[in-house]
Amino acid sequence: MDRTMLTARIYVTLKPGVLDAQGDTVKSALETLGFKGVEEVRIGKFMLVTLNSATREEAKAQVEEMCRRLLANPVIEDYTFDLEALASAITAKTKIIYLCNPNNPTGTIFKRGQFERFVKQVPEHVLIILDEAYYEFTRENPEYPDSMTYRLDNVVTLRTFSKAYGMAGVRLGYGLGHDYLIGFVNRIKLPFEPNILAQHAGLAALADEDFLKRSLNNNTQVLKFLAEEFDRLGLKHIPSSANFIMVDFESREKVERLHNSLLRRGIAIRPLAAFGLPHCFRVTCGLPEENEAFLKALRMALK
Ligand SMILES: Cc1ncc(COP(=O)(O)O)c(C=O)c1O
Numbered sequence: 001m002d003r004t005m006l007t008a009r010i011y012v013t014l015k016p017g018v019l020d021a022q023g024d025t026v027k028s029a030l031e032t033l034g035f036k037g038v039e040e041v042r043i044g045k046f047m048l049v050t051l052n053s054a055t056r057e058e059a060k061a062q063v064e065e066m067c068r069r070l071l072a073n074p075v076i077e078d079y080t081f082d083l084e085a086l087a088s089a090i091t092a093k094t095k096i097i098y099l100c101n102p103n104n105p106t107g108t109i110f111k112r113g114q115f116e117r118f119v120k121q122v123p124e125h126v127l128i129i130l131d132e133a134y135y136e137f138t139r140e141n142p143e144y145p146d147s148m149t150y151r152l153d154n155v156v157t158l159r160t161f162s163k164a165y166g167m168a169g170v171r172l173g174y175g176l177g178h179d180y181l182i183g184f185v186n187r188i189k190l191p192f193e194p195n196i197l198a199q200h201a202g203l204a205a206l207a208d209e210d211f212l213k214r215s216l217n218n219n220t221q222v223l224k225f226l227a228e229e230f231d232r233l234g235l236k237h238i239p240s241s242a243n244f245i246m247v248d249f250e251s252r253e254k255v256e257r258l259h260n261s262l263l264r265r266g267i268a269i270r271p272l273a274a275f276g277l278p279h280c281f282r283v284t285c286g287l288p289e290e291n292e293a294f295l296k297a298l299r300m301a302l303k
Contacts, residue, residue: 023040023042024041025090025091026089027040029085030066032084035062037052038050049063049066078108078238079238079246080103080106080109081101081103083114083115087121087122088121090122090126094123094126095126095127096126096127096128096129097122097128097129098131099130100130100131100133101130101131101132101144101145101147102132102135102240102242104134104242105244105246105272105275105277105282106238106246107238107240107241107242107244107246108238108240108241109138109143109144111145112145115147127154128152128154128156129156129158130155130158132146132147132157132158132159133158133159133160133162133173134164134241134242134243135159136163136164136212137163137164137216137219138241138242141241155177156175156177156181157175158173158175159173159174159176160173160174161201161205164215164216165205165212165215166215167202167205170197171194171198172194172198173194218285219285222285222286222288223240226245226283226285229295233298233299233302236249244270244283245285246277246281246282247280247283248279251279254279255273255279255280258301258302259271261297262294262297262298262301265297265300265301267297269294270282270284
């Protein structure tokens with residue numbers, strides 16, 4: 001059979017937001033992602049993709065992969081965001097683009113140049129929400145685009161005391177943005193929120209520079225240490241700019257087996273099926289004795 005001659009049409013149920021996209025926009029986004037042989041994309045109640053593929057099964061697998069990457073997780077091979085693809089997927093109906101940098105659960109960042117090119121392509125009326133929960137861990141990296149240094153009117157920056165400050169249970173975070181946008185938040189914000197104790201804890205945390213320094217130093221050392229140990233064990237891990245490392249562990253079955261085995265030894269890792277990455281897990285940087293306990297359990301589980 002001439003493989004290039006057979007065309008398969010596949011129906012894929014779409015998420016509500018994607019229904020608004022234009023077929024050509026989706027087609028060019030797919031091409032940007034490196035998918036070859038996409039003849040036509042039609043958007044209706046379903047997305048109809050016409051492909052040059054050898055068999056229906058092959059076409060189905062290809063479209064599933066497209067959906068996984070384009071619609072569910074717009075990340076590319078190295079697990080970074082494909083900002084070009086995201087920009088080209090903007091339509092007249094796009095209202096908000098939510099980006100996490102560093103990203104959870106990959107730990108990757110997009111860089112200054114990528115961000116600067118991206119914002120130029122986003123219309124001013126489209127809101128970009130930048131979740132910078134892990135900002136402190138990478139703010140010294142000159143390639144990191146600290147969104148606050150740009151002061152863009154359509155960008156809202158979100159940060160938290162839950163990560164580098166170790167205060168997740170206090171429930172304190174903050175948003176930075178143009179007066180106009182913060183005005184909308186104030187209209188719906190509950191009174192006395194965050195509570196007074198949390199606010200005082202936050203002020204004390206900001207004043208405690210030594211704690212933050214210790215927290216960040218520990219993190220830098222542990223990222224390096226865990227990366228070296230993973231290399232030694234032959235595990236594929238993704239370079240991280242946050243306080244955790246993602247490991248590509250090849251298959252959902254292997255991740256589940258490891259997860260259960262570690263749980264029996266009192267160690268909790270995070271399997272990432274819920275993030276659309278069933279073949280990966282994430283492990284948080286701990287204190288030295290915690291990392292050692294994790295590695296000991298990991299080595300036993302891998303035997
Ligand atoms: C990307 C990201 N944003 C926000 C949060 C939550 O922050 P908070 O504890 O302030 O709700 C987390 C924590 O898991 C996160 O990973």
